[in-house]
Each structure stands twice: as C-alpha cells, then as structure tokens.
Amino acid sequence: MIPPVFNPKEILALWDYEIPNSQTSDEVELIENKDIIRISKVQIPTLEVYLPAKRSNTGKAVLICPGGGYSALAYDWEGTDVAKWFNTKGIAAFVLKYRLPDSRSVTISHEAPLQDAQRAMRLVRNHAKQWGVDPAQVGIIGFSAGGHLAATLGTQFDSKTSFKEDAIDSLSARPDFMVLVYPVITMKNNYTHLGSRNKLLGEAPSEALIQKFSNEMHVTRHTPPTFLVHSGDDKAVPVENSLQFYQALKSHHINAEMHVYPYGGHGYGLAIGRGRLQTWVDRLADWLEHL
Incomplete structure (x- = not known):
C-alpha cells in the first residue's frame, strides 16, 4: 500500500472517530479576523501542517499551541506565523487548534x-515517516x-x-523539547493569570485542581529540555511564572x-x-541547533 502524500498546510482532524469528552450542543465555532485571527468555541480540534x-x-518538528487565555486562540499571531518561521529553519511545524474549556x-x-x-503529539509521531520527521525530535511551543x-x-x-x-494512543505524548513564551505556569x-485559571478550572477550583495544573509542581527528571522567554514588565502573566519553572527545572x-x-x-x-x-527567535534557533 502506498502511503498517503501530505501537502504543506493540510489540516487534519485530531480524532477520526467520536471526539472524547464532548457532548452535543448548539454552539458554533467563531473565527474573527481583525488585527489577528482569533478562534473561539472550537468544535473540531485540528492540526495544521507546515512542512519545510x-x-x-x-x-525536527514542533507542535504549536497558540495562546488566548483559554477563551480563544491567537491563531496566526502565535500559530501559523510561528509555523512559517520554523519552516525557514528546516523544522516541520504543526499548529494545534485545541478545544477551549469554556465551550458548551x-x-x-x-x-x-x-x-x-x-x-x-501522537498524531505527529504516527505520521513521522510521511512528513519527514524524526519521531525522537518532536517538541512543543506554547504562548x-x-x-x-x-x-x-x-x-x-x-x-x-x-x-x-x-x-495512535499507544505512542508517546512526551515532547522531546519545550519552548515556553510568556507562559502561564502556576494556578x-x-x-x-486569573483569567486563564477561571476558564480552565472554574472560579472556585478545588485545591487538588490548583495543585494538578500548577506545572512548577510536576517537574521531574523526565521533563524535557526547556527554553523560556518572558518580559520583566509583563503585567498580565508575571515573570515569576517562568522563574519558578526554571528553578524547578534546574533543581x-x-x-x-x-x-x-x-x-x-x-503577547x-x-x-x-x-x-x-x-531577537528571541535567534536565541531559540541557536538553542535548537545545539540541543
């Protein structure tokens, strides 16, 4: 059997059967194209393929997670534009349109x-041969x-x-490296970032949920190599998010x-x-080259 040929910018549905953890609703996905493309109320999560x-x-390959406070996705600003940059470095890129927790x-x-x-992550590894990807060099970036x-x-x-x-779900979902750009880390x-926490966990989350999604608490020796970028004057997501995660990584x-x-x-x-x-992307390119 001849393997299928995947072209750049192909968009694949993540789930080829019923989407797990979902229910029927009258909600419709919303795409706004003003200064940037913002997507909210995601109904069918997808992976958009960009090959060098x-x-x-x-x-090398990277899975891209756009930001948006868990209420929307800055899809081109922190997604497809970033994918195109990775392609200039010979790196395959995959933009994730993930479901948002406030969706009905x-x-x-x-x-x-x-x-x-x-x-x-498993889908990228499953198609690694067709996409020219080394399954042991698949990372993730998120904003x-x-x-x-x-x-x-x-x-x-x-x-x-x-x-x-x-x-597919038997494949490893562990990224081989992480790139975190002004990330929310702690809950x-x-x-x-209270807006992100409220969307993800609700306005009165249990202590157990707060602990589970405070990622500085879950670093282990199996956590992948990580590149962090933040600004000291970030008023939305304090730089302490990255500082705490860096300290956990080093420990x-x-x-x-x-x-x-x-x-x-x-943002x-x-x-x-x-x-x-x-020039943060230049520092990232250097890091990736010598990783």
Missing part, C-alpha cells in the same frame, strides 16, 4: 486541552495560556486517558535556558519591529 522544503529539512460542547472542561495536545498547555503536556504527558484508546493565587538537572527581557509586556508573538526583543 525537503532540501532544508532537519528532521466540552463535558469536563479542564481535561479537553490536554487531551487534544496528547493526541496531536501564554498555550504555554500553560505546553508545560502541562511536558510535565504530565503520561496522564491517563478517560476514553477508549486506539493504536496558585500568588502569580497565576531536577534539566537542560534549561531562560531569556528575560526588560520590556515587551505580554508580542514573534516581536517583529520590537527592537532586540525580536
């Missing part, structure tokens, strides 16, 4: 984003709340599923690199035209 030219392909089509709100991230999702996958990749699995009151002897810029605020994406802030 074969001549420049390094075999989701049954258990806090489980859906991680379920989609686990499935997406803001997408950084929380990326860090959750990186620290809780082996979380048990609550649905009937198929062959604790001291430094969390477990994980390869970690962190860049804290004195300015930039929050700058590739930071094009933002002075030396835009």
Whole structure:
C-alpha cells in the first residue's frame, strides 16, 4: 500500500472517530479576523501542517499551541506565523487548534486541552515517516495560556486517558523539547493569570485542581529540555511564572535556558519591529541547533 502524500498546510482532524469528552450542543465555532485571527468555541480540534522544503529539512518538528487565555486562540499571531518561521529553519511545524474549556460542547472542561495536545503529539509521531520527521525530535511551543498547555503536556504527558484508546494512543505524548513564551505556569493565587485559571478550572477550583495544573509542581527528571522567554514588565502573566519553572527545572538537572527581557509586556508573538526583543527567535534557533 502506498502511503498517503501530505501537502504543506493540510489540516487534519485530531480524532477520526467520536471526539472524547464532548457532548452535543448548539454552539458554533467563531473565527474573527481583525488585527489577528482569533478562534473561539472550537468544535473540531485540528492540526495544521507546515512542512519545510525537503532540501532544508532537519528532521525536527514542533507542535504549536497558540495562546488566548483559554477563551480563544491567537491563531496566526502565535500559530501559523510561528509555523512559517520554523519552516525557514528546516523544522516541520504543526499548529494545534485545541478545544477551549469554556465551550458548551466540552463535558469536563479542564481535561479537553490536554487531551487534544496528547493526541496531536501522537498524531505527529504516527505520521513521522510521511512528513519527514524524526519521531525522537518532536517538541512543543506554547504562548501564554498555550504555554500553560505546553508545560502541562511536558510535565504530565503520561496522564491517563478517560476514553477508549486506539493504536495512535499507544505512542508517546512526551515532547522531546519545550519552548515556553510568556507562559502561564502556576494556578496558585500568588502569580497565576486569573483569567486563564477561571476558564480552565472554574472560579472556585478545588485545591487538588490548583495543585494538578500548577506545572512548577510536576517537574521531574523526565521533563524535557526547556527554553523560556518572558518580559520583566509583563503585567498580565508575571515573570515569576517562568522563574519558578526554571528553578524547578534546574533543581531536577534539566537542560534549561531562560531569556528575560526588560520590556515587551505580554503577547508580542514573534516581536517583529520590537527592537532586540525580536531577537528571541535567534536565541531559540541557536538553542535548537545545539540541543
């Protein structure tokens, strides 16, 4: 049997059967295209494929989790634009349109984003040969709340599923590296982004849920190498999120690199035209090359 040919920018549904942890609703997915493309009320989670030219392909790949406070996805700003940048470095990129916890089509709100991230990582590995990807060099990048999702996958990749699995679900969901850009890390009151926490866990979460999704608490020796970017003047997601995660990584002897810029605020994406802030991608390219 000849394997299917996948073209750049193909969009695949994550689930080829009934979407787990879902229920019927009258909700409709919303796409707004103003200064950036924002997607909310995601109904069918997908993976958008961006492949580099074969001549420049390094075999590395990255799963991209756009941010948006767990209420929307900054789909081009922190998704497809980033995928195109990775392609210029010979890295395959896959933009994840994950379900959001405030959707009425989701049954258990806090489980859906991680379920989609686990499935997406397994889907990339399942199609690694066709896409020219080394299954041992598949990482993840996330921005803001997408950084929380990326860090959750990186620290809780082996979380048990609550649905009937198929062959793909036997593959590892562990990222081989993580890139976290102004990420939400903790759900604790001291430094969390309350908007993201309220959407993911509800306005009165139990202490058990807060602990489970405070990712600085779940770093182990199996946590992948991590690259962190944050700004000291971030008023939305305090830099302490990255600082605490970096400290946890170092205490477990994980390869970690962190860049804290004195300015930039929050939500700058590739930071094009933002002075030396835009060089964070150059630092990332160096890190990836020598990883």
